[in-house]
Amino acid sequence: MLRNASAQIFRQVVRYRSTETNLILERSINRVQLLGRVGQDPVMRQVEGRNPVTIFSIATNEMWRSGEGETSPTGDISQKTTWHRVSIFKPGLRDVAYQHVKKGSRILVEGKLDYGEYMDKNQVRRQATTIIADNIVFLSDNSREKA
Incomplete structure (x- = not known):
């Protein structure tokens, strides 16, 4: 009985029925968190008639042990680095990122995934x-700023 009531409440929270068109709009989640190192200093670009955007890349690493010693410390360690493109459109965050994010900095980026198409020069x-970022957490000081 309690489980059934909980499910009904959950459906009410997650689904919204439009009375005008009788459509059911379901809520969804597109959320990403990346913890890694910045691969390049950010650039700010502006396309005519649009707001500027700050763009940089961040590297994340995945490590695993393989071979005979998968369960012991004697196995081979492998690593895969994945590069992610980060774009920031929010005016305050865009400017802070452009000024303070530096190559090699360790940061946490929160945002959403966005898929798009473009035509290359050919x-x-x-x-x-x-990754369309809506929050950045700075986790390390940049050694270049201290020098």
């Missing part, structure tokens, strides 16, 4: 995955 259609 007029070939390419796909791009971007």
